[in-house]
Amino acid sequence: MVKESDVKFDIDLLDSKSNINKTPLIGVLNPAITTSNLGDQIISDAVYRELNKMFPMHFFIDFPTTLSLTKKVYKRMKKTKYSFVGGTNILSSNFLKYKQWQLGIKDALRGNDVVLMGVGWWQYQKKPNLYTATILKRVLHKEILHSVRDEYTRQQLLSIGIKNVINTGCPTTWELTPDFCSTIPSTKGDSVVFTLTDYNKDKANDKEMIRLLVEHYQTVYFWPQGISDIEYFKNFRQDFPNIEIVPPLLKSYDKLLSNLESLDYVGTRLHGGIRALHRGKRSIIIGIDNRAKEMAKDIKLPVVNRGDIQTLKSQILYPMDCQLNIPISSIEQWKSQFK
Structure with a gap:
């Protein structure tokens, strides 16, 4: 004001x-x-x-x-x-x-x-x-x-x-105060949106992540945050043909986050996950580099290391409170x- x-x-x-x-x-x-x-x-x-x-x-x-x-x-x-x-x-x-x-x-x-x-x-x-x-x-x-x-x-x-x-901390997290985080659901949603990273590929572990999401969510969406993410996703399309692709626009992603009440985020894109938190969505970020790992140390950002499928499964299925230390x-x- x-x-x-x-x-x-x-x-x-x-x-x-x-x-x-x-x-x-x-x-x-x-x-x-x-x-x-x-x-x-x-x-x-x-x-x-x-x-x-x-x-x-x-x-x-x-x-x-x-x-x-x-x-x-x-x-x-x-x-x-x-x-x-x-x-x-x-x-x-x-x-x-x-x-x-x-x-x-x-x-x-x-x-x-x-x-x-x-x-x-x-x-x-x-x-x-x-x-x-x-x-x-x-x-x-x-x-x-x-x-x-x-x-x-x-x-x-x-x-x-x-x-x-x-x-x-990053300015993208500054509004994720304890009062705001208390409004984010702790239990699994009906649907999930996930991301991949075109410049940091791991086909085996990324495929396992997608398989887990398809197994446990009613509807699975993919949002390409980077210019070549959708090309990378084509490697998995044949195995998971029912995944819905969100247009590669920030407004399209925001629309999905706003319109679906029971929606989680899981993915390797750090700021895709932080954007989801801002929209009040339960989020699990897959840590693939120093950014997510250091922010997990400093502010308790919800991060699971890539390849740790058992921990990821546990966090998806069981209640998980968002308690960031901004x-x-x-x-x-x-x-x-x-x-």
Whole structure:
């Protein structure tokens, strides 16, 4: 809710002659631009939800993380009050070999004062090398407290001397408070929607997961979150011909989650599972990488390791309460810097 004092402050800012050239502009380095993974859209929704609450009277401008930025774009970025990059696997230990965020020497020389917002590390890796550490130290804001997705990411940044960092969890989880989670059913639904991951295939274990779902649910839906997920699913189509495919659109997934009351989520897509939790659905995320495993450690996200079919079966069939440990005080500490 926008307070009258917030509105008055920003109108005064715009009317002030001394601030006539200052625009209340917030930059968002957005991984959802040019993405082929709808999980990035889920992350972007959460980032904007939180930033809109934090800066209700500001304008927002998007910048891509997957493309190199031009000098002209950087001039625009310099006009922002803050620039945030949010909630994704955007950091890694060797930018020369792999980087989701297209940063290089030119970006480091420009220095951007970017603020991290619930970001995470790409896979388990060694300490960042000198090249990567130098770029991150130049690009990231040196005074404002950065927010990261998990403790592993925080420790990686601490290892290169970036100490102004706090573990808040991913912004996609910030609204999953105890009161909200208490409304999520603990017992099995009649139907289930599942996901697969095109870039992390395990045909034997994924087939066992699907077989289990077909055995224990009346109706089984498949939602392709990534661009090649449906191609991977074709490997199982002959064995499970009655599975219904949801169109590869976020609005189609949301519609399914909203329209079916007795529906569970099971799958390897982390943010597909978190989206389902947001829609009040009982969810079991299959852990296939560091993201889900670290979030399970930190906030007790409901994760079962891939291949652990007995545990998965038990969690499907027996009551399972959603009791997440969202670091609310850390989130509020991070947000309070911008008040």
